[in-house]
Amino acid sequence: MAKPIEIAQVTYAVPDLGLMETFMTDFGLTCVSKNDDVLYMRGSGEQHHIHVTHREEKQRFIGASIEVSSREDLEQLAEMDGSSAVQETGEPGGGYQVVMTMPDGFEIKAIWGREKLSETTERKAFHFNNADSKPRLNECIRVKRKPCQAIKLGHFVLHVSNHDASVKWLEERFDLLHSDYFVPPGEEGPVVGTFLRFNHGAEKVDHHAILILQSDWVGVHHCSFEVIDLDAVMTAHDYLVEKGYQLECGVGRHMLGSQIFDYWKDPFGFRVEHYTDGDMLDQHAQPVKFNGTATETTQWGMAPGLEFFQ
Numbered sequence: 001m002a003k004p005i006e007i008a009q010v011t012y013a014v015p016d017l018g019l020m021e022t023f024m025t026d027f028g029l030t031c032v033s034k035n036d037d038v039l040y041m042r043g044s045g046e047q048h049h050i051h052v053t054h055r056e057e058k059q060r061f062i063g064a065s066i067e068v069s070s071r072e073d074l075e076q077l078a079e080m081d082g083s084s085a086v087q088e089t090g091e092p093g094g095g096y097q098v099v100m101t102m103p104d105g106f107e108i109k110a111i112w113g114r115e116k117l118s119e120t121t122e123r124k125a126f127h128f129n130n131a132d133s134k135p136r137l138n139e140c141i142r143v144k145r146k147p148c149q150a151i152k153l154g155h156f157v158l159h160v161s162n163h164d165a166s167v168k169w170l171e172e173r174f175d176l177l178h179s180d181y182f183v184p185p186g187e188e189g190p191v192v193g194t195f196l197r198f199n200h201g202a203e204k205v206d207h208h209a210i211l212i213l214q215s216d217w218v219g220v221h222h223c224s225f226e227v228i229d230l231d232a233v234m235t236a237h238d239y240l241v242e243k244g245y246q247l248e249c250g251v252g253r254h255m256l257g258s259q260i261f262d263y264w265k266d267p268f269g270f271r272v273e274h275y276t277d278g279d280m281l282d283q284h285a286q287p288v289k290f291n292g293t294a295t296e297t298t299q300w301g302m303a304p305g306l307e308f309f310q
C-alpha cells in the first residue's frame with residue numbers, strides 16, 4: 001500500500017484552453033506550461049502544477065494524481081490489477097507514474113519524483129486579534145481586491161455509483177483513514193459518503209484529501225484549493241464577483257472539516273472551491289456519522305442550494 005503525500009493535481013478536458021486559463025488565473029493559479037493541447041497551472045506552493053486541462057471537444061473530468069512517498073510505492077501499485085507499469089509522466093516537471101482506473105472510470109495516477117518549484121506565496125497569514133488573544137501589534141491589515149493565490153490543491157470530491165466499492169478501491173492502494181461519514185438524514189445508515197485523509201501517523205493532515213459520495217450521477221463534484229487566510233478568501237470573492245463569474249455558494253463555514261469555503265463555477269460549469277481554516281487531524285481522530293439535513297452541512301454563511309447536493 002502506498003503512502004500518499006499530497007493531492008498533486010486534478011485533470012480535466014475542455015474545448016477551449018484559453019477560456020480555462022483566463023478563469024483559473026483569476027481564481028489564483030498561474031500558467032507554468034502550455035501548448036495547443038494541454039494547459040498546466042500551478043499554485044504558489046511547491047507542486048509543479050496542480051490543475052491540468054487537455055483540449056478535447058467534449059468536456060469531462062479525467063481524474064486526479066496523488067503524490068506518493070517513494071519509487072517503491074509506485075512499484076507496488078504497478079503490481080495491482082488494472083495498473084500500468086511504472087512509466088515516465090510525460091508532463092512538465094517529469095517524474096514517474098502508475099496509471100490506474102477507479103470504478104466508474106476515473107483515472108487515478110500515483111506520481112513520484114516530479115520536480116518541485118520554489119514557493120511563490122506572497123505573504124504570511126495575517127494574525128487575527130481574537131478577544132482572548134491579540135497577536136497583531138503595531139501592524140495594520142491592508143488588502144486589495146485581486147486574485148488570491150491558490151497555494152495547494154487540498155482535496156477533490158467524487159460522485160460514484162457504488163460508494164463502498166470506490167472507498168475499498170482507494171484503500172487497497174493508498175494508506176488512508178476515515179475522517180467522517182455521511183448517512184441519510186435522521187438515519188443510522190447506510191454510509192453514503194466517506195471523508196478520507198492521508199495516514200501520516202502522529203503528523204497532522206487535512207481533514208480530507210478525498211470525499212467519496214454515493215450518487216445517481218457519476219462525476220466530479222468539486223476540487224478545492226487552499227488559500228492563505230480569511231482575507232484572501234474574501235478579497236478573492238469580491239474580485240470574482242467584479243469579474244462577473246458564476247458564484248455557486250459562499251462564503252460560509254462547513255460542518256464536516258470546518259473549512260471556510262467559497263464555491264465558484266469555472267466557464268465549463270465545473271465547481272471549484274477556495275478554502276481556509278480547515279480541521280487538522282492526526283491518527284487518533286475518530287470518524288463520526290453525520291445524519292443532519294443538507295442545510296445543516298453549513299454552520300454559517302451562504303448555504304448551498306439543492307443543486308449542490310445532486
Ligand SMILES: [Fe+2]
Nearest residue numbers: 155222224273
Ligand atoms: Fe470542498
